[in-house]
Amino acid sequence: MEIIINNLRKTFGEKVAVDIPELTIHSGELLGLVGNNGAGKSTLFRLILDLIKADTGTVHMKDGEVDVNVAETEVWKDWTGAFVDESFLIDYLTPDEYFQFIARLTDTSDEQLQEFLAQYQHFMADELAGQKKLIRTLSAGNKQKVGIMAAMLLRPKVLILDEPFNFLDPSSQNAIKHLLKKYNEETGATILVSSHNLQHTVDISERIVLLEHGKVIHDIDNKEKQAQDILENYFEIND
Amino acid sequence: MNKYQLYRLIGKNADLKTERHPMLDKNRFMKFLMIFMWLYYAAILIFMGVVMAVGMKGSYNGVAAFHVFDGGLLYLLICDFWFRFGLQETPAQNVQPYALLPIRRSFLMNVYLSRAGLTWGNLYWFFLLVPFGLIAIAIPLGWIAFFGWLLGWWLLLVANGYAYLFCRALIMKHMAWLLLPIAIHGALLAIMLVPDKNPLDMPCTVLMYDFLQWKLWPFLLTGALIALLYWANYKLQMGMVYDEVAKKEEKEIKHATQLNFLNRFGRLGEYFKLEVKQRLRNKTVRMSFLAGLFMMVLFSVIMYFSDVYDNSFMRSFICLYNYIVLGMMTLVMIMCYEGNYIDGLMSRRESILQLLTAKYYFNVLLLFIPPIILLPLMIIGKMSVWMNIGYFFFTAGVLYPLLFQMAVYNDNTLPMNTKLTSKQGNTAQQIVSIVILFLPIAFEKAATALLGEPWGYVFLALLGIAGVATHQYWLRNVYKRFMARRYKNMEGFRASRNS
Numbered sequence: 228m229e230i231i232i233n234n235l236r237k238t239f240g241e242k243v244a245v246d247i248p249e250l251t252i253h254s255g256e257l258l259g260l261v262g263n264n265g266a267g268k269s270t271l272f273r274l275i276l277d278l279i280k281a282d283t284g285t286v287h288m289k290d291g292e293v294d295v296n297v298a299e300t301e302v303w304k305d306w307t308g309a310f311v312d313e314s315f316l317i318d319y320l321t322p323d324e325y326f327q328f329i330a331r332l333t334d335t336s337d338e339q340l341q342e343f344l345a346q347y348q349h350f351m352a353d354e355l356a357g358q359k360k361l362i363r364t365l366s367a368g369n370k371q372k373v374g375i376m377a378a379m380l381l382r383p384k385v386l387i388l389d390e391p392f393n394f395l396d397p398s399s400q401n402a403i404k405h406l407l408k409k410y411n412e413e414t415g416a417t418i419l420v421s422s423h424n425l426q427h428t429v430d431i432s433e434r435i436v437l438l439e440h441g442k443v444i445h446d447i448d449n450k451e452k453q454a455q456d457i458l459e460n461y462f463e464i465n466d
Numbered sequence: 467m468n469k470y471q472l473y474r475l476i477g478k479n480a481d482l483k484t485e486r487h488p489m490l491d492k493n494r495f496m497k498f499l500m501i502f503m504w505l506y507y508a509a510i511l512i513f514m515g516v517v518m519a520v521g522m523k524g525s526y527n528g529v530a531a532f533h534v535f536d537g538g539l540l541y542l543l544i545c546d547f548w549f550r551f552g553l554q555e556t557p558a559q560n561v562q563p564y565a566l567l568p569i570r571r572s573f574l575m576n577v578y579l580s581r582a583g584l585t586w587g588n589l590y591w592f593f594l595l596v597p598f599g600l601i602a603i604a605i606p607l608g609w610i611a612f613f614g615w616l617l618g619w620w621l622l623l624v625a626n627g628y629a630y631l632f633c634r635a636l637i638m639k640h641m642a643w644l645l646l647p648i649a650i651h652g653a654l655l656a657i658m659l660v661p662d663k664n665p666l667d668m669p670c671t672v673l674m675y676d677f678l679q680w681k682l683w684p685f686l687l688t689g690a691l692i693a694l695l696y697w698a699n700y701k702l703q704m705g706m707v708y709d710e711v712a713k714k715e716e717k718e719i720k721h722a723t724q725l726n727f728l729n730r731f732g733r734l735g736e737y738f739k740l741e742v743k744q745r746l747r748n749k750t751v752r753m754s755f756l757a758g759l760f761m762m763v764l765f766s767v768i769m770y771f772s773d774v775y776d777n778s779f780m781r782s783f784i785c786l787y788n789y790i791v792l793g794m795m796t797l798v799m800i801m802c803y804e805g806n807y808i809d810g811l812m813s814r815r816e817s818i819l820q821l822l823t824a825k826y827y828f829n830v831l832l833l834f835i836p837p838i839i840l841l842p843l844m845i846i847g848k849m850s851v852w853m854n855i856g857y858f859f860f861t862a863g864v865l866y867p868l869l870f871q872m873a874v875y876n877d878n879t880l881p882m883n884t885k886l887t888s889k890q891g892n893t894a895q896q897i898v899s900i901v902i903l904f905l906p907i908a909f910e911k912a913a914t915a916l917l918g919e920p921w922g923y924v925f926l927a928l929l930g931i932a933g934v935a936t937h938q939y940w941l942r943n944v945y946k947r948f949m950a951r952r953y954k955n956m957e958g959f960r961a962s963r964n965s
Contacts, residue, residue, distance in 0.1 A: 278809055280953035304815040314963070315810035317740065319747040319882065331729075331736045332814050361747065363883070 228290045228306060228384040228417050229254045230275065235284035237270055237441070244270040245441040247284075252419065254290065257411045259432030259449070260421040261458060267441035268421040269311060272389050275419070276309050288385065305333075308383030310374035310391070318363035322355040322373045325362060326380060333381035340380070347376055350402045367394040375403065379410065386410070386418045392427050400424075404431050425458050437461060472569065476577050480560060508593045515597035523602070531602040532615070536674035537667040540658065543626050544651050546591060550630045561707045575704055579696060582631060588623045595619050603678065611678045618677025621688040628695035635702050641756050737817075737824035744803060748882035751796070751803060758791040759835075766839050769848060776848065782907045785853050788836035789861040793829040794902055797869035798895045800825065801948075805879030805959035812956065819945040822873060826937055830862050856910070856923030856930075863933025864926075865902060867940050872898065874947045877958025 230252040237245040245267045273279045277297045330340040435454045437445035447454040522531035604612035636643035728735035769775040843849040914922030
C-alpha cells in the first residue's frame with residue numbers, strides 16, 4: 228500500500244507543524260521518521276490517520292486500482308493499524324479483552340487471535356495475556372506493548388507506530404525491532420515508525436526521513452545503513 | 467520565597483486553573499453564559515431580599531422582619547449546602563500537582579482549606595442578605611447591628627461550606643455517605659415542618675439576634691464549629707491526597723465480566739460490552755449511575771408513603787424523572803467519556819456509528835428499570851399506567867434522540883475514574899439536563915389537556931414509537947454530523963483530556 232502526500236500543511240497558530248509539498252512512501256517500505264521534539268512527527272502521523280485536519284493538502288493510500296483520500300472515506304481504516312499514544316487504548320479493559328475487542332472489530336476469529344497471541348508470547352513476557360489487570364493499571368511499557376500488538380492484530384497493510392521503543396526495556400526494544408522487520412518481510416506491509424532512538428531507526432528502516440519544523444530536510448536511502456553518519460552529524464552526537 | 471508568597475502563588479495558580487480551563491478558554495459563549503447566569507441569580511436574590519424585608523415589615527404580629535427571616539436560618543443553610551454540589555471543588559485533588567515539589571503537603575492542604583473558607587462563593591448569599599439587612603436591620607437598628615448580623619451569617623456559611631466539603635469527600639469515597647447529609651437535613655426538616663410550631667425557630671432567632679448585638683458566645687460557638695470542621699476536613703482530605711497520589715487502585719479485578727452472550731451480535735455486541743464495562747469499572751460513571759438509581763427510588767418511596775408529592779405536576783415529574791434520569795446522566799455528556807480513547811475509536815471504520823447504536827440499545831434497556839420501581843405507585847393508583855406507557859416510549863423515541871444530538875456537539879473529555887472531582891459537564895450540558903427534565907412535562911400537560919386521558923399519553927407513546935422505529939436513520943444522521951465535525955471535536959477532546 229502506497230502512501231502519497233501532496234501539499235500537506237498544518238499550522239498551530241503561527242507555528243508550522245507540517246509542511247510537506249510531496250512525499251511518497253512506497254508499498255512495502257519500512258520508513259523511519261526522525262527529528263527533534265516539535266519537528267512534526269506525531270502531527271504527520273495524525274494527519275495520515277485523519278485525526279487532525281490539514282490546512283491544505285491530501286493524504287492518499289493507493290494499491291493498484293484502490294486509491295483513497297483518507298479524509299474522504301473510512302475504508303482505509305480496514306487495512307491500517309496504528310498506535311500513537313494512550314488515547315488509542317480503552318484502559319478499563321484487560322489486555323485480553325482489548326485484544327478480543329479489536330479482533331472482533333477486524334473480523335479476526337478467536338483461533339486467529341490465539342495464534343497471534345501465541346506468536347508474540349515472548350514479547351508479552353507473561354505480563355499481559357491471561358492477566359486480570361486493567362490496562363490503566365499496567366506500566367507505561369506494558370501499555371505500549373498492548374498498543375503495538377493491537378495495531379498489528381489485524382495484520383494491517385499500513386502500520387504506523389509513534390515512538391514504539393519508548394518505555395520499553397532493552398530486550399523488549401530489541402524484540403520490537405525484530406517483530407517489525409519480520410512483519411515487514413512476511414507481509415510486505417508499509418510501516419512508518421518514528422523514534423528518537425537513531426540506532427534502532429537505522430537498524431530497521433530501509434529509508435529514513437528527517438523532519439525539521441515540519442519540513443522534510445533529508446530523505447535518506449538506508450538500505451546499506453548509510454543514514455547513520457548523516458543523522459549523527461545532524462543531531463551532533465559525536466561532538 | 468516565604469510562606470505568604472507561596473500562599474499567594476498557589477492561590478494564583480488555582481485561579482488560573484479556573485480561568486484557563488480549556489472549555490472556557492475556547493468558548494466565549496460559555497463564558498458569557500456563566501457570567502449571565504451568575505448575574506441573573508444575583509439579581510433574583512437582591513430582588514428577594516428587598517421584597518422579604520418590605521413584605522415582612524410590621525407583619526407577623528409585630529415580630530421584627532429580621533426575626534422572621536432568621537427563623538428560616540436552617541432552610542437557607544440546607545439550600546446553600548446542596549447548591550454547592552457541582553460548584554465547589556474538594557481540596558485534595560488540587561494538591562496532587564504539587565506532590566513532588568518541595569512544599570509540605572500539610573501546608574498545601576492548609577492553603578486550599580483556608581481558600582475554601584475565604585472563597586468569594588461564600589459571599590454569594592450576600593446578594594440576598596445585604597439588601598434585606600439594609601432595610602430590616604441597618605435602618606431601624608444601625609450599622610453596627612447590621613455588620614454583626616452579616617458577620618454572623620458569613621461565619622455560618624463558612625461552617626456550612628466546610629461541612630459540605632467534609633460530606634463531599636466522604637461521598638466520593640463511597641456513595642452511601644450521601645445518606646449522611648440526607649439524614650441530617652431530613653431530620654431537621656421533619657423537626658421544623660411536622661410540629662405546628664417550629665421548635666428550632668427560637669434558637670435560630672436568638673443566635674442571630676446575639677450576633678447582631680455583638681455578644682461573644684455566638685462568635686465563639688461558630689468559630690469553634692469552623693475550627694472543628696476545618697480539622698475534620700484536614701484529617702480526612704490528607705488521607706485522600708495520599709490515595710489520589712498513590713492511585714491505590716486494585717491491581718487485579720476480581721471478576722472479569724465476559725458477557726459472552728453478546729458475541730452473537732458481532733461488532734455491535736462488542737460496543738455493548740464496552741457500555742456495560744464502562745459503568746462497572748469506572749468510579750465516576752458508576753457513581754453517577756448509582757446516584758440516579760438512588761434518586762429514582764427515593765422519589766418513589768416518598769410519593770408512596772406521603773402525600774407531599776400528590777399533585778399533578780409532581781406525578782408527571784417523578785414519572786419523567788424515573789424514565790429519563792439514567793439515560794440523561796450519561797447521554798447529556800455522550801462521547802465525553804469516550805474522549806479518553808477517541809483516537810482509538812476513530813481509527814476503526816464506522817466505530818462511532820456502532821458505538822452510538824450500542825449506547826441507544828443499552829439506554830433503551832435501562833427503561834425497563836423505572837416500571838419496576840414505579841409499579842407500587844401504579845398499584846395503589848397514585849400514578850397511571852398510561853402515563854408510564856407514554857413516558858416509556860416518549861423517552862425512548864423522542865427524548866433519547868434529542869439527547870443523542872449532544873454527540874455532535876460535545877467535545878470535552880471527562881475523567882472516568884478520578885476519585886475526587888467536580889468536573890461533571892459544562893454549563894451547556896447542565897442547561898440541557900434542566901430543559902430535558904421540565905420541557906416534556908409541559909408537552910405532556912398540553913397533550914393531555916387537548917386529547918384528555920389516556921389519549922394524551924397514547925399520543926406521547928405513538929410519537930415515541932415512531933422515534934424508536936426510525937432509530938437507525940436518526941442515529942446515522944447523528945453519526946454523519948459527528949463525522950463532519952470530527953476534527954473540531956477531537957481537538958476539544960484532546961485539549962480537555964487530563965485538564
